[in-house]
Amino acid sequence: MEKKYFKSIEELRIDTSRENDIHAAGDKFYILDAQREALTLPSTTRRDFLKAFGFTIASAAVATSCEQPVRKAIPFLIQPEGIIPGKASYYASTFYDGIDYCSVLVKVRDGRPIKIEGNSLSSVTKGGTNARTQASVLNLYDNARHKNPSKNGSEISWEQLDSEVIAKIREASSSNKKIVILTSSVISPSTNAAINDFASAFAGTELVTYDAFPASGMLDANESSFGVPFIPSYRFDKADLIVSFDADFLGSWLSPVEYTKQYIVNRKLVDGQRKMSRHIHFEGAMSLTGSNADYRVQLRPSHQKMVLAQLLSELRQQSGSATPGLGDASNDVKELAKNLMQHKGKSLVVCGSNSRDEQLLVNEINQILGNYGATIETDIQLKTRQGLNHRVTRLVEEMNAGKVGALIIMDVNPLYDYPQAAQFAQGLQKVGMSIALNVISDETSAATTFVGPDHHYLEAWNDAEVKTGFYSLSQPAIRPIFNTRSAQESLLKWSGNNTDFRSYIKAYWQKNLFAADNSYLSFESFWNAKLHDGVFESGRKETVAVAYTADAVNKVLASLAGKTMADSIDLVLYTNVGVGTGKHANNPWLQELPDPVTKACWDNYVMISPRLAEELNISDEQLVTINDSITLPAIIQPGQEYKTLAVALGYGRQNTGVPANGVGQNAYPLLGSEAGNISFYIAGVALSPQNSSYPVARTQSHHSLEGRELLRETTLEEYLENPQAGNEAHFEAEHHKKSMYPKVEFDGMHWGMAIDMNACTGCNACVVACSSENNVPVVGKEQVLASREMHWIRIDRYYNGDINDPEVVRQPVMCQHCDNAPCENVCPVAATTHSNEGINQMAYNRCIGTRYCANNCPYKVRRFNFLDYTGADSFKGNRMDPTEMTTDLRRLVLNPDVTIRAKGVIEKCSFCVQRIQEKKLVAKTENRELRDGEIVPACAQACAAEAIVFGNLNDKNSKVSRYFASERNYHLLEEVHTLPSVGYLTKVKNKSV
Amino acid sequence: MDNLTFKLDKKLITIFLVMIAVGLLSLVIGYFTGAGGNRIAANLLLNNYYFLSMGLIGLFFVAVHTIAESGWQTSMQRVGEAMSAFIPVGGLLLVLFFILGGLHAIYPWTHEDHLDEILLKKVAYLNVPFFYIRLVVFLGAWSLLAHFLRKASLALDVNGDMQYLKKMRTLSAVFVVVFAVTSVVSSWDWLMSLDPHWFSTLYGWYVFSSMLASGFAMIILVVSLLKNMGYMTHVNDEHMHDLGKYLFGFSIFWAYLWFSQYMLIWYANMPEETVYFIERHKYFTEVFYVNLFLNFVVPFLLLMTRRAKRVSGVLVPVAIIVFIGHWVDLYMMIMPGAVGGEHAGIGIVEVGLTIGYLGLFGLVTFWSLAKAPLASKKHPYYKESMEYHTNY
Amino acid sequence: MNKYITAFYNDEEDLLKGLKQIKAKGVNVADVLSPFPVHGLDTVLGLKRSKLTRVAFTGGAIGALLGFGFQAWVFTKAYPLNFGGKPFLSVPSFMPVTFELAVLFAAFSMVFAFLIHNKLGPGAKTVIHDERITDDRFLLVINLDEDDDPHSIEDVLAEAGAHGITLKKQN
């Protein structure tokens, strides 16, 4: 038979009425190889197929049976090609929301995208993801999405919208007023082309790039240092010594997923690697990255510039050229300088500040250290965060001056996240025509005249060039759910071009990129291959030569001469790994994600150092007012710099969905500015305690290890001379290990998981991935306050040592799948038993909810459905769904392979048994052995740090077995003799003791 | 008919003396056949403890029934008192045993020079001086109380003056309270600390239940022996029936505690606890099950019927078996820790020493029996006890 | 149609004394009805010890075997499952249920045997000779054959100090 490929995604559409669906036919591309093989293997017997089929029907049945009343189940009248019921298809795509970039695979089941996974073919993100990327699939099913075009809030047709908008635009350009396209940094070459087309169609068109969380300081600095405003690409993997000044590069700074991938290359000590980078971190507020550093130095943000200057002059002295006038550097700085000089060309200094001056200083520091060309590449540049603050400031002035005739807002939300949102709003009144092409209803789209909703990225075609020469494609994984239209298509339409954006992209790629790859005969095959891979790396480099000039930095140094560090209370404004800038605030998964540092969710708050709290006698969760503008609960944060406060941005949303509205306070208005650039901290804030308090939902209330050897640590030096260092307790336990009954031997598979605590950064991507894969319910703030969060995997965070400057240690904990599981023994109805592959399995339908197992679990990983969180209960009207996660729309994200748990049932991590089954079937249909690493649980898949390894313990060569064999491996509470199937590798910090 | 004044005749004395001689001999033989210091020490401890506990149960028997104001047992109260006469003797031997190197020989925690970190945590309790203080307090309290109770009981027999009965009640109450605590703590000191890492909260009561069963077996044996010799004819089937019920009940009680301790440790399977039974399973498999058979299965099945408890032909053999059974039980508790699985065994030393101690115990008991009428006629409940009949 | 005589005492000790006399006179007392168990009566009436104990034992034994057997069958044959690595035949775990079932069976088998044996049960029909036998009277019943003479027996009873001597017929 002729090899059968999958047809274009368009054919997923059940109704083929719209004309632009048809000519997609003829496009061919593969889906993931495994899938293709599984389905085209001639040896696939009918029985096997039925088994595969039956498995999913069964699970789907389970999902809807039992206590859950059966809902709509419409069989296909004509089975569309490309959909095998119960078979997931994966489509390569690109996640870019104006802030984060990630090359992804979209898992589609029965026409619904249900899961996002990292695309390992991308050499930028290398298969890694972060929490927001994982959660982005849920935004597709956001109840608050714009469902159709509208004018002043009332629905209109696209035709009407087009005609009215075009008229207005013409009017504006004829009355030579400005036509402004306001967008976040555009990394899509095709989109840029489309915008250019638009600009050439309408005189006076102007593109204003607006980033809610900009890097304009760096752009300015690089302009003055190198003559070009650009963001270089950093190479943490090439650096032996990483010095970060408040750059949260593992969490929120520029390209965290990419940096995490690079970072861990030199942090993992497995498979014989004995070399490890050293990471020194300066910061005021406790951040994810800071808490992972080998040395964390507390530095108040307003002192950072001076310290950088001192470091620079110290370096200059050590390299022979002195700078007068600066205060004498502290010994630490001297020491640091010496250290850096020893690592010339193998070090990397980064700075998270948005101050041009500080970036200038850092530029020269790296220049002196010869890091340019070594750990910093200037010929490959990062294309995100191109926004320049002064451009936006000017726009606001122009709007208020009535110079703007038309304002086209492309999925940005200045009325929420622009510090001077009020002026912007006033200006908006004076704009002739305003239209928002935003996906989800928000503050801005509520204020514009028109709303022309864009597709969600999973519905749209798009392309991207995140870094010079690193291209990737987005393709629709589902037909648009609502009456939306790709923003680019709108622009093209208005500029008189009726081609759909997909063909536009194809044309662009054919014209500009096909030439860069001569390994394909036809463009079609090139296109199909790239669409299949999702990425195309042309190897293009920037041509503009960069030459370093020091004049600017000298001015800075001069300006600092004789200055001293002011003693004031500083406020840091940061974005967390959850809701980030607030664009995703309406995503319940992200709202309920415990912050890696504070373990709090569903709110923002003021982090305050224990010392300052004591002085001002502010108690935990007491309300405090900052600069008489916002009032938030205080959280006493160990390790916070004495006089540094921190508040997360991204909260206090309005006019958007239920989950986000009114959660926390909007801190954007607090953002200050320096030399025209937004600065992420303000010095000298006034802090006034209120005499009331406000409960903050935290998933962990006790932060000390109580001297228990749960989390084992050592230093690199100790480790190098004795690999068992810090892990003595393990060998002690092994020595005493005794059992009163014979050890169960598992023939065939014995699944196990190993977690490298040296790699784990605590970024929480695994938590969201797990929730997404396993339909883990969202319970809302009240329930989290009652300690009833449902996460199957959690990241325990403990503080060690001095409360004012503690060490932070983290440990991901999920079901340990003990071979002597205390929980299994005590279940009266045998609802939880041990599988013959060593998995501790739950039969939800058998569970009667005595909670005996949960009590008896030493790891406390079992979760109980205290209320009807999922709507699966047989009683009506008792649902507990404060975040509207059980609406029909939201339910589309559910994974049909995983049972929905009813009220009164215990649930817990299953090692993603559904994935194990799926891959077993694939292997069976191909009649071969399972390959090591073929089965990847959701948490491991999501982990950018590759900290989680899963596999067969019976296979002595499997990666997990190798990890288990390592001297660093130990088991949590092994002295209790539960025989866990999860192992942990001791954390090694590269610090001298 | 005066079968109430017991005379300790030559024949009996010689028998006991011979037995003691056998014991001493076996000690010598054992020493020269290289049974090993530990093993001899362990056996001395075992028998010392075992027969001391016989004396204690004798006293406990009297005390409990006195405060319970029950009448039936007054007829054999003297037997309990006589057994308690062994307390000071056994106590003294125990002290000597510890002082003359027994302590250092078999108690690992006495080796201060090399203690692992677990034992170091316990030093506040497990240290030699404190151990001796406790030892002396326990033995002192027991001996004194035994002495005064006996005194009061004899005084009561003079003219049945109620004040002595009151006195007996007070003393009994005091003893029961003291014994409740000391029996537990002493079992930790002398037995549990032989495996100093291991611990079990139930241990003290488990040991106590073992004492009870064996102690009542001994009471039955002494009484029947006396009856055989034609004394205490006033002790009728009803009395024996009750003693039989005790033996039956306490054997089940012992089994119950044995099971509770074993099952809970087996179930949780935590190494720090399981090590105790794993050791015993490994080296003492047969003994492990024999223990259960002798102390539970035999009395449970044989003493179930009413008849069995009333017919000495059944009661006495069962009593003997239980007596041996709890010796084995104690063997299980002591040997693995004191001697270690490889070196422990049952040979001349074990048998001989036991015979020796039995002789000594017999001698002391019967000697004390001979010093007073076998029943206290003036006891207010004496008549009750004589006219004692019940249909169950 | 058979005749019988009833008479009563007001005190169990008089009853016992009287009975001895009556028996000495060779009169056969069929039954004594009393408000509470009178000790020594069974010897006087020459009642045998009840065999109910054996029923209880058998019942208990069956219960125990059933209990243990069932658990063992479920865990090793019917549906062996791995619970926390415990052996399939986890004997210590089986003990509680075995014990409970033993007790349950013993108790119930015996109680049912008791009721059946005595022909007692919910709403059982029995002759109440005198309403005060459940209060304070001790009543004897003497069955008469055709040949023996009521009056002589009545005299014997009167001699033995019994009250309310009455001749009754029962069809």
Place this chain on the structure above:
Amino acid sequence: MYVSPIREPLIKGSKDYSQVTKDILAPMAGKPSKYWYMGITLAGSAALFGAWATFMTVYYGIGTWGLNKTIGWAWDITNFVWWVGIGHAGTFISAILLLFRQRWRTSINRSAEAMTLMAIACAGFFPLIHMGRLLLGFFILPYPNTRDLWVNFNSPLLWDVFAITTYLLVSLIFWYIGLIPDLGTVRDKATNKIRKAIYGFLSFGWTGSARHWSRHETVSLILAGLAAPLVLSVHTIVSFDFATSVIPGWHTTIFPPYFVSGAVFSGFAMVLTLLIVARKALNLEDYITVGHIENMNKVIIITGSIVGIAYITEFFIAWYSGVEYEMYAFINRATGPYAWAYWIMMTCNVITPQLFWFKKIRTNLVATFIISIFVNIGMWFERFVIVVTSLHRDYLPSSWTMYKPTIVEVGLYVGTLGVFFTLFLLFIRVFPVIAIAEVKSVLKATGENKKDHHHE
């Protein structure tokens, strides 16, 4: 049979048999007093409160309680164990005291057993209501099904099912067998037809024949012999719920005997609480004398002291074990956030009963009543301490939480109390509260007028 003259009479006032019958049947006759009506109204409304709480729990879920991810049991199991404990006195009195031939039991065993049955009923309610999916609770029974799926015989909760059921049934027949002759008495004393019919039916046609009596005695004795170990087994198995686990503070081998004595301890306390009131209200002072109260108080001292020793043993061994989790669990009990509960338990269970060493106090009704209440409270807190303080801080500090009860949980507890007292109030109206026949059988031996009857 001979009884020593120095023994105190157990039944006051020179009574003959018919007098005994009259006295004991008196409370059943005539209209109930207004106190009775007040009592049953109060108890009834408490029960209604419980009904509401039950609805809330079943409809909305366990989430209406104060539990969380770490603390899976709290008031539910605390109440369960408390009630089971109370349910131990009755059978203990009738079985074990019977075996030990304690004659004084005859005046109290009937009501104590009734109390046992009611307490067990209340206890049984909690394991059911604590299930997240009550409607599927039948899964816990090993019934044949198409999936060939049975239950987990390793689970102490399953052992509970068997233990509690057996205990309830055996106690029930034990109680009823004892009741049959007295029901005969009620029947024969009944004046109106319906009453006669009903009690005639209930009394199984009892005639008081010598044969029946002798078998009846055998049955009672064997049942006692069976019930004695059964009583032990029940609370032993309840203690296994905790002791088999690996949670510090739960897993300790002393639990079985210590729970049993604790159960008898609390059981006797509850019997005292009830009887001190009942004997007055039903004027049965002649039958339930100060002597009886004193004897029960003695049992309370003994069991209370045993419990005390167990507490201390636990604490010492926790230290002696050298296991840090064990040590912490107990330090946390005495000094942690729930220390107050621990010290309430200590005061009520270990210290107050020691007052009974003084004859003055143990023969004083008011003092006894107050102390019995203390013991009831103390024993409730003992279970609370074991269940909650052990759970709320176990192995991983990251998961430590706190627990606060909700009104629903309170409702469930109050509800069972309501049911308990309602049933008791009904019981005293329909059944003789004292075993008439048994009292008569010991009247000669222990009545005040025994001298004149007795022939030396």
